[in-house]
Amino acid sequence: MPTPILHKESLIPGKTSKLVLHAPQIAQKARPGHFVMLRMSEQGERIPLTIADTDRENGTITIVYLVMGKSTAMLEALGVGDAILDVCGPLGHPTHIEKRGTVVCVGGGTGIAAMHHIAKGHARIGNKVVGVIGARSKDLLLFENELKSFVDELLVSTDDGSYGHKGLVTELLRDRLEKDKDVFEVVAVGPVPMMAAVAETTRPFGVKTTVSLNPIMVDGIGMCGACRVTVGGKTKFACVDGPEFDGHEVDFPELRRRLAAYREQETISIEEYRR
Numbered sequence: 001m002p003t004p005i006l007h008k009e010s011l012i013p014g015k016t017s018k019l020v021l022h023a024p025q026i027a028q029k030a031r032p033g034h035f036v037m038l039r040m041s042e043q044g045e046r047i048p049l050t051i052a053d054t055d056r057e058n059g060t061i062t063i064v065y066l067v068m069g070k071s072t073a074m075l076e077a078l079g080v081g082d083a084i085l086d087v088c089g090p091l092g093h094p095t096h097i098e099k100r101g102t103v104v105c106v107g108g109g110t111g112i113a114a115m116h117h118i119a120k121g122h123a124r125i126g127n128k129v130v131g132v133i134g135a136r137s138k139d140l141l142l143f144e145n146e147l148k149s150f151v152d153e154l155l156v157s158t159d160d161g162s163y164g165h166k167g168l169v170t171e172l173l174r175d176r177l178e179k180d181k182d183v184f185e186v187v188a189v190g191p192v193p194m195m196a197a198v199a200e201t202t203r204p205f206g207v208k209t210t211v212s213l214n215p216i217m218v219d220g221i222g223m224c225g226a227c228r229v230t231v232g233g234k235t236k237f238a239c240v241d242g243p244e245f246d247g248h249e250v251d252f253p254e255l256r257r258r259l260a261a262y263r264e265q266e267t268i269s270i271e272e273y274r275r
Protein backbone atom coordinates (compact mmCIF):
# COMPACT_ATOMS: atom_id res chain seq x y z
CA MET A 1 0.00 0.00 0.00
CA PRO A 2 1.41 3.47 -0.84
CA THR A 3 2.84 5.02 2.32
CA PRO A 4 2.74 8.83 2.50
CA ILE A 5 5.77 10.88 3.52
CA LEU A 6 4.67 13.39 6.18
CA HIS A 7 8.02 14.98 6.97
CA LYS A 8 11.48 15.03 5.39
CA GLU A 9 14.64 16.43 6.91
CA SER A 10 18.08 16.51 5.37
CA LEU A 11 20.50 15.52 8.15
CA ILE A 12 23.65 15.61 6.01
CA PRO A 13 22.87 17.47 2.78
CA GLY A 14 22.86 15.17 -0.24
CA LYS A 15 23.94 12.17 1.88
CA THR A 16 21.56 11.34 4.70
CA SER A 17 17.90 12.12 5.25
CA LYS A 18 15.19 11.37 7.77
CA LEU A 19 11.62 10.57 6.70
CA VAL A 20 8.52 10.35 8.86
CA LEU A 21 5.99 8.03 7.21
CA HIS A 22 2.27 7.58 7.87
CA ALA A 23 2.18 3.84 8.63
CA PRO A 24 -0.24 3.33 11.56
CA GLN A 25 -0.29 -0.49 11.44
CA ILE A 26 3.51 -0.74 11.44
CA ALA A 27 3.78 1.94 14.16
CA GLN A 28 1.46 -0.08 16.43
CA LYS A 29 3.58 -3.24 16.21
CA ALA A 30 7.13 -1.94 15.73
CA ARG A 31 9.68 -2.28 18.52
CA PRO A 32 13.36 -1.31 18.70
CA GLY A 33 15.45 -3.50 16.38
CA HIS A 34 12.70 -4.04 13.79
CA PHE A 35 13.17 -3.05 10.15
CA VAL A 36 10.97 -2.46 7.09
CA MET A 37 11.39 -3.44 3.41
CA LEU A 38 10.64 -0.62 0.97
CA ARG A 39 10.02 -0.61 -2.76
CA MET A 40 10.04 2.64 -4.70
CA SER A 41 8.79 1.38 -8.10
CA GLU A 42 6.94 -1.62 -9.60
CA GLN A 43 10.10 -3.01 -11.20
CA GLY A 44 12.40 -1.87 -8.40
CA GLU A 45 14.17 -3.97 -5.77
CA ARG A 46 13.11 -4.06 -2.14
CA ILE A 47 15.57 -2.55 0.33
CA PRO A 48 15.72 -2.94 4.12
CA LEU A 49 15.83 0.09 6.43
CA THR A 50 15.72 0.05 10.21
CA ILE A 51 12.85 1.73 12.04
CA ALA A 52 14.61 4.57 13.85
CA ASP A 53 11.56 5.67 15.84
CA THR A 54 7.80 5.26 16.13
CA ASP A 55 4.91 7.42 17.26
CA ARG A 56 1.91 5.16 17.94
CA GLU A 57 -0.44 8.03 18.74
CA ASN A 58 0.16 9.73 15.40
CA GLY A 59 0.61 6.44 13.50
CA THR A 60 4.08 7.27 12.18
CA ILE A 61 7.45 5.58 11.79
CA THR A 62 10.81 7.27 11.19
CA ILE A 63 13.51 6.00 8.86
CA VAL A 64 16.99 7.42 8.29
CA TYR A 65 19.02 6.47 5.23
CA LEU A 66 22.37 7.07 3.64
CA VAL A 67 22.19 7.63 -0.12
CA MET A 68 24.30 4.72 -1.42
CA GLY A 69 23.06 3.70 -4.86
CA LYS A 70 19.99 3.58 -7.11
CA SER A 71 17.26 2.63 -4.61
CA THR A 72 18.30 5.10 -1.92
CA ALA A 73 18.72 7.79 -4.63
CA MET A 74 15.12 7.07 -5.74
CA LEU A 75 13.99 7.42 -2.12
CA GLU A 76 15.91 10.69 -1.80
CA ALA A 77 14.07 12.01 -4.88
CA LEU A 78 10.75 11.76 -2.97
CA GLY A 79 9.45 14.50 -0.69
CA VAL A 80 6.58 15.50 1.57
CA GLY A 81 3.28 14.71 -0.16
CA ASP A 82 4.79 11.83 -2.16
CA ALA A 83 4.21 8.20 -1.18
CA ILE A 84 6.53 5.19 -1.12
CA LEU A 85 5.03 2.40 -3.27
CA ASP A 86 5.24 -0.28 -0.54
CA VAL A 87 6.57 -0.43 2.98
CA CYS A 88 6.42 -3.88 4.54
CA GLY A 89 7.02 -4.55 8.22
CA PRO A 90 7.84 -4.62 10.99
CA LEU A 91 10.30 -7.40 10.12
CA GLY A 92 12.98 -9.31 12.01
CA HIS A 93 13.19 -9.99 15.73
CA PRO A 94 13.02 -6.94 17.98
CA THR A 95 15.92 -6.24 20.35
CA HIS A 96 15.85 -8.26 23.55
CA ILE A 97 15.37 -5.59 26.23
CA GLU A 98 15.13 -6.38 29.94
CA LYS A 99 15.92 -4.36 33.06
CA ARG A 100 19.42 -5.42 34.11
CA GLY A 101 21.55 -2.33 34.89
CA THR A 102 24.01 -0.55 32.62
CA VAL A 103 24.00 -1.02 28.85
CA VAL A 104 26.41 0.63 26.43
CA CYS A 105 24.90 1.46 23.02
CA VAL A 106 27.47 2.16 20.30
CA GLY A 107 26.53 3.77 16.98
CA GLY A 108 28.54 4.72 13.94
CA GLY A 109 27.45 6.73 10.87
CA THR A 110 23.82 6.12 9.85
CA GLY A 111 23.73 3.28 12.40
CA ILE A 112 23.42 5.92 15.14
CA ALA A 113 19.77 6.42 14.13
CA ALA A 114 18.95 2.72 14.52
CA MET A 115 21.00 2.50 17.74
CA HIS A 116 19.00 5.48 19.11
CA HIS A 117 15.75 3.44 18.97
CA ILE A 118 17.38 0.54 20.83
CA ALA A 119 18.91 2.91 23.42
CA LYS A 120 15.48 4.52 23.93
CA GLY A 121 13.95 1.08 24.58
CA HIS A 122 16.59 0.38 27.26
CA ALA A 123 16.07 3.82 28.85
CA ARG A 124 12.26 3.35 28.93
CA ILE A 125 12.56 0.07 30.82
CA GLY A 126 14.87 1.68 33.40
CA ASN A 127 18.35 0.59 32.34
CA LYS A 128 21.21 3.04 32.70
CA VAL A 129 22.21 3.87 29.11
CA VAL A 130 25.68 4.97 28.03
CA GLY A 131 25.68 6.13 24.40
CA VAL A 132 28.90 6.05 22.40
CA ILE A 133 28.72 7.64 18.96
CA GLY A 134 31.29 8.36 16.32
CA ALA A 135 31.70 9.79 12.85
CA ARG A 136 34.51 10.94 10.57
CA SER A 137 33.87 14.60 11.49
CA LYS A 138 31.43 16.76 13.51
CA ASP A 139 29.16 17.57 10.54
CA LEU A 140 28.56 13.83 9.98
CA LEU A 141 27.34 13.10 13.54
CA LEU A 142 23.65 12.17 13.74
CA PHE A 143 21.05 12.14 16.53
CA GLU A 144 23.28 13.71 19.19
CA ASN A 145 20.49 15.92 20.60
CA GLU A 146 17.90 13.12 20.45
CA LEU A 147 20.24 10.81 22.41
CA LYS A 148 21.14 13.53 24.93
CA SER A 149 17.46 13.84 25.82
CA PHE A 150 17.33 10.36 27.43
CA VAL A 151 20.76 8.71 27.84
CA ASP A 152 22.58 8.90 31.18
CA GLU A 153 25.93 9.57 29.55
CA LEU A 154 26.97 10.33 25.97
CA LEU A 155 30.53 9.81 24.70
CA VAL A 156 31.42 11.22 21.29
CA SER A 157 34.38 10.66 18.99
CA THR A 158 35.37 12.00 15.58
CA ASP A 159 38.17 10.60 13.43
CA ASP A 160 39.53 14.10 12.73
CA GLY A 161 39.10 15.47 16.26
CA SER A 162 36.67 18.19 15.11
CA TYR A 163 34.39 17.27 18.05
CA GLY A 164 34.72 15.11 21.16
CA HIS A 165 37.48 12.53 21.47
CA LYS A 166 39.85 12.40 18.49
CA GLY A 167 39.85 8.76 17.46
CA LEU A 168 37.53 5.78 17.31
CA VAL A 169 34.44 4.79 19.28
CA THR A 170 36.23 1.62 20.33
CA GLU A 171 38.80 3.67 22.29
CA LEU A 172 35.99 5.35 24.26
CA LEU A 173 34.30 1.97 24.71
CA ARG A 174 37.48 0.34 26.07
CA ASP A 175 37.99 3.19 28.57
CA ARG A 176 34.36 2.95 29.69
CA LEU A 177 34.53 -0.83 30.18
CA GLU A 178 37.72 -0.46 32.21
CA LYS A 179 36.04 2.17 34.40
CA ASP A 180 32.69 0.46 35.00
CA LYS A 181 32.65 -3.31 35.46
CA ASP A 182 28.84 -3.33 35.80
CA VAL A 183 28.05 -3.15 32.09
CA PHE A 184 25.82 -6.15 31.30
CA GLU A 185 25.66 -5.68 27.52
CA VAL A 186 27.14 -3.69 24.65
CA VAL A 187 24.96 -3.15 21.57
CA ALA A 188 26.57 -1.91 18.33
CA VAL A 189 24.98 -0.67 15.10
CA GLY A 190 27.02 0.77 12.26
CA PRO A 191 29.43 -0.12 9.47
CA VAL A 192 30.63 -3.73 9.46
CA PRO A 193 34.29 -2.87 10.32
CA MET A 194 33.05 -0.85 13.32
CA MET A 195 30.84 -3.67 14.62
CA ALA A 196 33.70 -6.17 14.16
CA ALA A 197 36.05 -3.84 16.08
CA VAL A 198 33.50 -3.41 18.89
CA ALA A 199 33.23 -7.20 19.22
CA GLU A 200 37.03 -7.49 19.46
CA THR A 201 37.14 -4.68 22.04
CA THR A 202 34.57 -6.33 24.33
CA ARG A 203 35.86 -9.91 23.95
CA PRO A 204 38.58 -9.67 26.64
CA PHE A 205 36.03 -8.15 29.05
CA GLY A 206 33.62 -11.06 28.50
CA VAL A 207 30.69 -8.64 28.06
CA LYS A 208 27.73 -9.84 26.00
CA THR A 209 27.89 -7.98 22.67
CA THR A 210 24.97 -7.67 20.28
CA VAL A 211 25.46 -6.42 16.72
CA SER A 212 22.78 -5.56 14.16
CA LEU A 213 23.84 -7.09 10.82
CA ASN A 214 23.10 -5.50 7.44
CA PRO A 215 23.63 -8.17 4.74
CA ILE A 216 22.02 -7.81 1.33
CA MET A 217 18.33 -8.72 1.62
CA VAL A 218 15.95 -9.51 -1.21
CA ASP A 219 12.60 -10.66 0.19
CA GLY A 220 13.18 -9.97 3.91
CA ILE A 221 10.99 -12.92 4.93
CA GLY A 222 13.33 -15.92 4.94
CA MET A 223 12.56 -17.36 1.48
CA CYS A 224 15.48 -16.34 -0.77
CA GLY A 225 18.64 -16.96 1.29
CA ALA A 226 20.29 -13.70 0.18
CA CYS A 227 20.90 -12.53 3.74
CA ARG A 228 22.80 -15.70 4.77
CA VAL A 229 25.37 -15.05 7.52
CA THR A 230 27.48 -17.42 9.60
CA VAL A 231 27.14 -17.11 13.36
CA GLY A 232 28.87 -19.58 15.69
CA GLY A 233 29.63 -21.78 12.66
CA LYS A 234 25.94 -22.08 11.77
CA THR A 235 24.09 -20.57 8.82
CA LYS A 236 21.50 -17.98 9.81
CA PHE A 237 19.18 -15.80 7.76
CA ALA A 238 19.50 -12.27 9.13
CA CYS A 239 15.95 -11.26 8.11
CA VAL A 240 14.20 -13.93 10.16
CA ASP A 241 16.84 -15.12 12.67
CA GLY A 242 18.21 -11.58 13.28
CA PRO A 243 19.14 -8.96 12.35
CA GLU A 244 20.79 -8.91 15.82
CA PHE A 245 23.35 -11.58 16.70
CA ASP A 246 26.10 -12.31 19.20
CA GLY A 247 29.00 -10.19 17.89
CA HIS A 248 31.59 -12.60 19.29
CA GLU A 249 30.23 -15.38 17.05
CA VAL A 250 29.71 -13.54 13.72
CA ASP A 251 31.91 -14.33 10.70
CA PHE A 252 32.55 -10.67 9.77
CA PRO A 253 35.01 -11.33 6.87
CA GLU A 254 32.33 -13.43 5.13
CA LEU A 255 29.72 -10.68 5.68
CA ARG A 256 32.08 -8.11 4.15
CA ARG A 257 32.71 -10.33 1.10
CA ARG A 258 29.02 -10.98 0.54
CA LEU A 259 28.15 -7.26 0.83
CA ALA A 260 30.65 -6.46 -1.93
CA ALA A 261 29.49 -9.25 -4.28
CA TYR A 262 27.40 -7.02 -6.59
CA ARG A 263 29.55 -3.84 -6.55
CA GLU A 264 29.99 -3.81 -10.36
CA GLN A 265 26.25 -4.14 -11.07
CA GLU A 266 25.46 -1.53 -8.36
CA THR A 267 27.85 0.97 -10.01
CA ILE A 268 26.29 0.41 -13.46
CA SER A 269 22.80 0.75 -11.96
CA ILE A 270 23.42 4.14 -10.29
CA GLU A 271 25.29 5.48 -13.35
CA GLU A 272 22.34 4.56 -15.61
CA TYR A 273 19.86 6.09 -13.15
CA ARG A 274 21.78 9.38 -13.00
CA ARG A 275 21.93 9.70 -16.82
Ligand code: FAD
Pocket residue numbers: 035045046047048049050051064065066067068069070071072073110114213214215216217218243259260262263266267270
Ligand atom coordinates in the same frame (compact mmCIF):
# COMPACT_ATOMS: atom_id res chain seq x y z
P1 FAD B 1 23.35 -0.14 -4.04
O1 FAD B 1 24.25 0.59 -4.97
O2 FAD B 1 22.43 -1.16 -4.60
O3 FAD B 1 24.23 -0.84 -2.95
C1 FAD B 1 25.18 -0.15 -2.15
C2 FAD B 1 25.57 -1.10 -1.02
O4 FAD B 1 24.43 -1.28 -0.17
C3 FAD B 1 25.94 -2.51 -1.47
O5 FAD B 1 27.29 -2.64 -1.80
C4 FAD B 1 25.53 -3.35 -0.32
O6 FAD B 1 26.55 -3.28 0.67
C5 FAD B 1 24.30 -2.65 0.22
N1 FAD B 1 23.04 -3.16 -0.35
C6 FAD B 1 22.65 -3.12 -1.65
N2 FAD B 1 21.44 -3.70 -1.83
C7 FAD B 1 21.05 -4.11 -0.61
C8 FAD B 1 19.90 -4.79 -0.14
N3 FAD B 1 18.90 -5.17 -0.94
N4 FAD B 1 19.85 -5.10 1.18
C9 FAD B 1 20.84 -4.70 2.02
N5 FAD B 1 21.95 -4.07 1.63
C10 FAD B 1 22.06 -3.77 0.33
N6 FAD B 1 20.85 1.70 5.46
C11 FAD B 1 20.55 2.93 5.92
O7 FAD B 1 21.03 3.92 5.36
N7 FAD B 1 19.74 3.12 7.01
C12 FAD B 1 19.19 2.07 7.69
O8 FAD B 1 18.44 2.26 8.66
C13 FAD B 1 19.50 0.75 7.23
N8 FAD B 1 18.99 -0.32 7.87
C14 FAD B 1 19.26 -1.56 7.39
C15 FAD B 1 18.70 -2.64 8.08
C16 FAD B 1 18.94 -3.93 7.65
C17 FAD B 1 18.31 -5.08 8.39
C18 FAD B 1 19.78 -4.14 6.52
C19 FAD B 1 20.04 -5.54 6.07
C20 FAD B 1 20.36 -3.07 5.82
C21 FAD B 1 20.09 -1.78 6.25
N9 FAD B 1 20.61 -0.66 5.59
C22 FAD B 1 20.34 0.60 6.08
C23 FAD B 1 21.41 -0.78 4.35
C24 FAD B 1 20.51 -0.43 3.13
O9 FAD B 1 19.53 -1.43 2.97
C25 FAD B 1 21.38 -0.33 1.86
O10 FAD B 1 22.23 0.79 1.99
C26 FAD B 1 20.52 -0.14 0.60
O11 FAD B 1 19.82 -1.32 0.32
C27 FAD B 1 21.39 0.27 -0.58
O12 FAD B 1 20.63 0.22 -1.76
P2 FAD B 1 21.00 1.12 -3.03
O13 FAD B 1 20.27 0.61 -4.22
O14 FAD B 1 20.82 2.56 -2.71
O15 FAD B 1 22.55 0.94 -3.17
Ligand code: FES
Pocket residue numbers: 216217218219220221222223224225226227228237238239240
Ligand atom coordinates in the same frame (compact mmCIF):
# COMPACT_ATOMS: atom_id res chain seq x y z
FE1 FES C 1 15.67 -13.50 1.75
FE2 FES C 1 16.57 -13.09 4.22
S1 FES C 1 16.34 -11.67 2.63
S2 FES C 1 16.09 -15.00 3.28
